[in-house]
Each structure stands twice: as C-alpha cells, then as structure tokens.
Amino acid sequence: MRRPTIADIARQAGVSKGAVSYALNGQPGVSEATRARILAIANEIGWRPNIAARALNGARAHAVGLALCRPARFLGVEPFFMELISGIEAELSARSYALLLQVVGGHEAEMGVYRRWWGEGRVDGAILVDLHLDDPRVPQVEEMGMPVVVLGHPSAAGSLVPVWADDSAAVRETVEYLVALGHRRIARVAGLPRLSHTAIRDRAFGDVCAGLGLDTCPIVHTDYTGEEGARATRRLLSSSERPTAIVFDNDIMAVAGLSVAQEMRLDVPADLSIVAWDDSPLCQVVRPPLTVLTRDIPAYGAHAAQRLLALIDGAETRPLEDQAPRLTTRGSTAPPA
Amino acid sequence: MRRPTIADIARQAGVSKGAVSYALNGQPGVSEATRARILAIANEIGWRPNIAARALNGARAHAVGLALCRPARFLGVEPFFMELISGIEAELSARSYALLLQVVGGHEAEMGVYRRWWGEGRVDGAILVDLHLDDPRVPQVEEMGMPVVVLGHPSAAGSLVPVWADDSAAVRETVEYLVALGHRRIARVAGLPRLSHTAIRDRAFGDVCAGLGLDTCPIVHTDYTGEEGARATRRLLSSSERPTAIVFDNDIMAVAGLSVAQEMRLDVPADLSIVAWDDSPLCQVVRPPLTVLTRDIPAYGAHAAQRLLALIDGAETRPLEDQAPRLTTRGSTAPPA
DNA sequence: CCCTCGAACTGAACCGGTCCAGTGACGCTC
DNA sequence: GAGCGTCACTGGACCGGTTCAGTTCGAGGG
Numbered sequence: 001m002r003r004p005t006i007a008d009i010a011r012q013a014g015v016s017k018g019a020v021s022y023a024l025n026g027q028p029g030v031s032e033a034t035r036a037r038i039l040a041i042a043n044e045i046g047w048r049p050n051i052a053a054r055a056l057n058g059a060r061a062h063a064v065g066l067a068l069c070r071p072a073r074f075l076g077v078e079p080f081f082m083e084l085i086s087g088i089e090a091e092l093s094a095r096s097y098a099l100l101l102q103v104v105g106g107h108e109a110e111m112g113v114y115r116r117w118w119g120e121g122r123v124d125g126a127i128l129v130d131l132h133l134d135d136p137r138v139p140q141v142e143e144m145g146m147p148v149v150v151l152g153h154p155s156a157a158g159s160l161v162p163v164w165a166d167d168s169a170a171v172r173e174t175v176e177y178l179v180a181l182g183h184r185r186i187a188r189v190a191g192l193p194r195l196s197h198t199a200i201r202d203r204a205f206g207d208v209c210a211g212l213g214l215d216t217c218p219i220v221h222t223d224y225t226g227e228e229g230a231r232a233t234r235r236l237l238s239s240s241e242r243p244t245a246i247v248f249d250n251d252i253m254a255v256a257g258l259s260v261a262q263e264m265r266l267d268v269p270a271d272l273s274i275v276a277w278d279d280s281p282l283c284q285v286v287r288p289p290l291t292v293l294t295r296d297i298p299a300y301g302a303h304a305a306q307r308l309l310a311l312i313d314g315a316e317t318r319p320l321e322d323q324a325p326r327l328t329t330r331g332s333t334a335p336p337a
Numbered sequence: 338m339r340r341p342t343i344a345d346i347a348r349q350a351g352v353s354k355g356a357v358s359y360a361l362n363g364q365p366g367v368s369e370a371t372r373a374r375i376l377a378i379a380n381e382i383g384w385r386p387n388i389a390a391r392a393l394n395g396a397r398a399h400a401v402g403l404a405l406c407r408p409a410r411f412l413g414v415e416p417f418f419m420e421l422i423s424g425i426e427a428e429l430s431a432r433s434y435a436l437l438l439q440v441v442g443g444h445e446a447e448m449g450v451y452r453r454w455w456g457e458g459r460v461d462g463a464i465l466v467d468l469h470l471d472d473p474r475v476p477q478v479e480e481m482g483m484p485v486v487v488l489g490h491p492s493a494a495g496s497l498v499p500v501w502a503d504d505s506a507a508v509r510e511t512v513e514y515l516v517a518l519g520h521r522r523i524a525r526v527a528g529l530p531r532l533s534h535t536a537i538r539d540r541a542f543g544d545v546c547a548g549l550g551l552d553t554c555p556i557v558h559t560d561y562t563g564e565e566g567a568r569a570t571r572r573l574l575s576s577s578e579r580p581t582a583i584v585f586d587n588d589i590m591a592v593a594g595l596s597v598a599q600e601m602r603l604d605v606p607a608d609l610s611i612v613a614w615d616d617s618p619l620c621q622v623v624r625p626p627l628t629v630l631t632r633d634i635p636a637y638g639a640h641a642a643q644r645l646l647a648l649i650d651g652a653e654t655r656p657l658e659d660q661a662p663r664l665t666t667r668g669s670t671a672p673p674a
Numbered sequence: 675c676c677c678t679c680g681a682a683c684t685g686a687a688c689c690g691g692t693c694c695a696g697t698g699a700c701g702c703t704c
Numbered sequence: 705g706a707g708c709g710t711c712a713c714t715g716g717a718c719c720g721g722t723t724c725a726g727t728t729c730g731a732g733g734g
Binding site: 051056082092093098101102225227229262281285286287 | 383393423426430438441567596619
C-alpha cells in the first residue's frame with residue numbers, strides 16, 4: 001500500500017504532473033474545472049505532500065528547533081519549559097510548523113545538534129534559551145547563518161533577534177513594594193550566577209536596594225533546586241542580620257524556603273515575607289499562598305515563535321519586548337512584625 | 338554560501354557522485370585511499386547529508402512523533418511529561434533520531450497531526466499516551482499502519498505495542514502498607530475517570546480494599562489540578578466517616594490535600610496519612626515530606642522509545658512491562674492516632 | 675599469452691515534488 | 705482571415721542523495 005503521489009493523481013485525472021502541482025498549490029495554470037477534479041481525486045486517494053520532496057526543491061523544512069541544555073532533573077522541576085513549549089507550539093501549529101525538540105547535556109552538544117539540524121535541512125530556524133554571560137553559542141550561531149531568536153536580554157543577544165521581558169522593572173517593583181510594607185532587610189535567593197538573566201536581576205536588586213538606602217541586601221546563588229533553596233534560606237534566617245523578606249528566583253525554592261521558615265517556627269508573613277518568581281499551581285496550594293511575580297510564559301513562547309517565523313520569512317528582525325512580570329500579592333507578604 | 342553537496346565533494350575528489358555516496362556511507366565499492374580522501378574533503382567543506390534527499394529514497398525520516406493531547410494548563414502542572422520527554426529524548430538522540438512534538442487540543446486534532454506527519458513522511462513512528470477507555474485513536478492508528486508504541490496497559494492497546502507498568506501492584510502495595518499501619522478507612526483521590534490507567538487503579542483499589550475487608554473506601558475523581566485535589570480532600574475530611582489515609586493520583590493534589598488537612602487543624606501523619614503518586618522535588622520540600630509511589634519516568638520514556646525504534650526496524654513487537662511503581666515512605670504516613 | 679574474476683569506479687535512473695519553457699487551441703481585433 | 709495574446713496544459717530539468725547495471729583495469733591462473 002504505497003503512499004499516493006502526484007503521479008498517481010495525474011494518471012487518474014489524465015493530466016501531467018505539472019498540472020496537478022499547480023492545482024494542488026492553488027497556483028494559476030489550470031482551469032477551475034480541472035482543479036476541482038484534481039482536488040477531488042487527491043482527497044479521495046488520501047494524498048499528502050511528501051515534505052522531503054518539497055524540501056528538496058529549496059523549500060522550507062517547516063520545522064524549528066529547540067535544544068534544551070539542562071540536566072533532566074532540572075527540567076521536571078520547573079513548569080517553565082513545559083509552558084514555554086506549549087506557547088511556542090500553539091504559534092507553530094497554527095502555521096503547520098513542527099517543533100523539533102532535543103534535550104542535551106551541555107553547550108557543545110547543543111551546538112552540535114543545531115549544526116546537524118541546520119546542515120541536514122531539518123529546521124528553518126531555532127530558539128536559543130538560557131543565555132549565559134558571554135554565551136559562546138551566540139557567535140557560533142551567528143556564523144552558521146541560521147535564523148535564530150534568543151530568549152533573553154538584547155545586551156546578550158549579539159546580532160540575533162532577542163525576545164525579552166524587563167526583569168529589572170519586576171525586581172524594582174517587588175523591592176519597592178516590600179519597602180512600602182516597611183521592610184528594610186531584604187534578601188534574594190537567586191539562580192545560577194552564570195545565567196545572564198540572573199546577572200540582570202542581581203544588578204537590578206543591588207541598584208534598587210542601594211537607591212532606597214536599604215541596609216544589607218544579601219544575594220545567595222543556587223542551582224534552582226528545592227534543596228539549595230532550603231539551604232540558602234536556612235543560612236539567611238540564621239544570620240545575625242536576619243532578613244524580614246526574601247525574594248526567590250523560582251517557585252520551588254520559594255516553597256522550600258517557606259517550609260524552612262515554618263520549621264524554624266517563624267510565621268509567614270508576620271516574621272518573614274516571601275515572594276516567588278513565576279506563578280504555578282504550587283504557589284497557590286501551599287499555606288499561606290505565595291505572593292509571586294507572574295509572567296504569561298505561554299505568551300512569551302508564542303511571541304518568540306512568531307518572531308522566529310517572521311525572521312524565517314525574511315521579515316521582522318527587531319527585538320521584541322514582552323510584558324514585564326507583574327507582582328501578584330497573596331498571603332505570604334505583609335508588613336514585618 | 339550554498340550548503341555543500343556530494344556533487345561538490347565528487348568534483349573536488351575527481352570521482353563520481355556514486356563513489357562519494359559509497360565512501361560516506363561506509364559501503365564497499367571504493368578503495369580505502371579514496372574513501373579517506375573523500376571523507377577528508379567532506380569534513381573540510383563541512384558537508385552534511387540532506388535528510389530530505391535521503392528521505393526521498395524511501396529511507397527513514399529519522400524522527401518520531403509525540404502529540405500531547407492536554408490543555409496547556411495541565412502540562413505545566415505535572416513534571417511527568419517533561420521527565421517522560423527527557424527520557425524519550427535520551428534514547429532517541431543516542432540513535433540520532435529527533436522528536437517531533439506537538440501539543441494539541443483534542444483527540445481529533447491529535448489524529449490529524451499523526452495523519453499529517455505520517456502522510457508527509459515526517460516521522461517513522463509515534464508514541465501514544467494517556468490512553469482512554471475504548472480509545473478511538475487505537476483503531477485509527479492501527480488502520481494507518483504507522484509503527485506506534487502505546488504507553489499504557491496491554492488491555493487498551495489493541496494490536497499496538499504496549500509499554501506499561503503494573504499500577505495494580507502499586508495500589509495493592511500501598512493499601513496493604515496502610516492497613517499494616519492500622520488504617521481501616523482509606524480513600525483515593527483519583528484523576529480523570531475516562532483515562533484507562535485511572536480505571537485500572539480504581540479497580541485495583543476496590544479489589545484490594547474488598548479483599549482486606551476494609552470498611553468504606555471512597556474514590557473521588559478529579560482533573561489532576563490542585564484546586565480539585567483540595568476540594569476532594571475537603572469533602573472527604575468533612576464526611577462523617579472521615580478517612581485516616583488518602584492516596585492521591587499525583588503530587589500536586591497530594592500537596593494541596595496536605596494544605597487542606599493542615600488548615601483543618603489535622604495533624605499529618607497522626608490524624609491523616611497521605612500518599613502521593615509520582616515523586617517530585619515538591620514532595621520532599623513540604624512538611625512533612627510525602628510518602629510517594631516512585632516511578633523512574635525517564636526510564637519509562639526511554640523504554641518506550643527503545644521499543645518504538647525496534648518496531649521501526651521491524652524487530653521487537655512484544656509488550657514491554659516496565660518496573661512497577663515502588664513505595665517510598667516518608668513522614669506523611671504513620672499509624673492512625 | 676589469453677582468459678577470468680573481482681575490485682574500483684562511472685553513468686544514469688530514481689525518489690516526489692516544483693517550476694520554467696514550450697505548445698496548441700481559442701478568441702479577439704483590425 | 706491573418707496576426708496576436710491569453711489560457712490551459714505538457715514535457716522535462718532539477719533538487720541531493722541512493723542504488724544498480726555496466727565498464728575498466730590489474731592480478732592471477734592455466
């Protein structure tokens with residue numbers, strides 16, 4: 001039971017392959033009657049275009065690539081990637097593009113995957129995530145000439161098209177809110193220090209705290225896991241200058257931090273206010289529910305996909321600034337006791 | 338800057354395209370000297386095989402498909418899919434296969450995606466997840482003739498190759514453990530009732546409870562979200578015959594249930610024991626840490642990918658029974674007060 | 675020295691589409 | 705009714721590989 005080809009259709013319709021091609025692609029060159037006949041036959045015998053054959057004629061691969069460079073154990077931890085992917089997907093599938101996904105162990109492997117995909121004509125472009133400071137992938141991808149959208153701040157994107165959100169503004173909003181509540185000792189439990197968005201948030205945090213004349217504003221770096229979040233929290237809460245508010249870089253660390261505080265018989269929010277980055281069901285399920293910096297992650301992914309498709313079409317190449325994270329206040333923040 | 342082709346290599350090496358093809362594919366028909374020369378040139382000019390051209394010759398697409406039929410809001414909720422995907426990926430990438438991913442809204446859309454992928458020669462096979470009772474996808478996929486591995490119990494897989502784990506055994510182990518602790522009133526907060534694995538767990542739960550002569554063993558069905566988990570827990574804990582132990586079908590509901598219990602001033606585990614299905618950082622971060630049914634989800638995905646690749650190669654088609662979930666006891670289970 | 679055989683390689687068909695240069699028929703105009 | 709333009713369609717080259725039937729050549733055997 002061979003797949004039907006346009007040659008089969010041509011034979012049945014009594015026309016040439018060329019005519020069938022025109023008819024099926026909505027191009028001029030065939031009469032409406034013939035077109036209808038050809039479409040009917042194609043439909044009847046269940047013809048589908050063979051993308052390989054199409055791609056061979058210099059056409060699009062109709063797929064974009066995403067290589068995630070994270071150990072598997074971190075992937076499950078954060079809902080971020082799944083939400084991002086579903087957003088990217090929504091945009092892609094609307095244009096019948098597929099997403100090629102690969103989980104890789106490191107940057108070299110990631111570049112190897114991109115090189116292979118691009119070299120094999122498997123993808124028309126890619127999305128780069130988790131930018132590092134001085135990320136080696138940026139110049140390498142630039143050299144490959146593959147259309148690429150970068151999820152991250154323009155300052156780190158080189159000549160690639162960035163899609164980004166203003167994390168600095170979110171940090172500022174959060175700290176100002178906590179200060180308005182009366183907090184003077186605010187700490188930050190951050191993610192991996194080599195990630196560029198961590199650096200941006202760190203700097204914004206330092207700047208805002210200094211600007212507001214706050215006392216000590218420690219930053220502790222972690223690997224985003226609950227264990228490290230708990231350890232960082234324990235350390236902060238045991239210090240002589242115990243902070244009255246902690247801003248966490250993700251939800252899982254915030255929940256871990258909450259548990260640590262409660263273990264230490266501290267009341268949240270009376271003794272300690274907690275803010276998490278990125279909302280998730282988790283943040284609403286714990287007691288008290290967590291005040292969070294909310295992002296529309298699927299939209300973020302969708303915008304990135306949009307820009308990438310535009311880039312592939314040779315159109316839009318300007319940076320795209322997405323909505324900044326918004327502070328959603330819940331029960332975990334209050335004036336210090 | 339055109340992509341180099343074997344014609345370019347042939348020209349530079351002064352041989353025919355055919356010879357280059359033999360050399361690059363490790364086939365006999367060229368001398369070792371020539372082969373080395375050709376490989377050197379290919380390497381130097383950065384040649385990569387164009388998969389479209391290869392696929393055109395009836396070769397493999399070197400990709401498998403996974404269409405996830407879940408609303409985006411559920412995807413982020415559970416680490417399950419991300420872990421599954423990373424496991425699938427690990428196996429695929431070792432064999433240079435890519436994973437085509439699409440998130441779809443319903444079963445018809447999902448079948449449309451598979452039909453398109455298969456018809457277009459984009460994938461060599463697919464993995465079917467979240468089997469329903471009398472799942473309409475099974476006969477449809479059978480008819481398409483596409484190699485497919487089903488993640489789910491053989492009884493629901495029709496003639497497709499199932500990869501499954503013995504959930505019944507896990508349910509039995511859990512209930513027997515709780516009974517051994519002294520519990521007599523055990524409840525189950527289950528997932529979507531139309532999913533076949535929910536039905537299997539439900540039946541096992543009923544059977545085991547009946548077999549052990551337990552009193553009432555209510556089952557409440559939910560949609561896997563924290564909100565519904567909380568509501569179900571509230572309902573169970575407010576009933577006249579309050580259960581002393583609850584087994585949840587995922588981690589997020591278990592955590593929500595824990596919060597509800599603590600809100601109701603019940604001590605966990607003294608007044609209520611809690612067991613969650615699927616371990617996650619979340620389960621270890623809350624107080625008390627949750628007793629869970631642990632599965633090696635990445636391994637599960639890897640095994641499914643293995644079986645699928647074997648199936649594509651025309652080899653193995655027997656069902657594969659994976660390791661059953663194992664009970665990992667933590668602080669959330671104890672004898673009833 | 676001739677014949678055979680295998681290794682090494684060539685040339686061309688082929689996969690399933692796209693697309694361009696032609697071709698023939700028809701209608702319109704002057 | 706000759707000339708022209710347009711429409712509908714044909715035939716074939718082409719994309720980048722694979723594969724197979726030949727061809728050439730050198731070595732070995734009798």
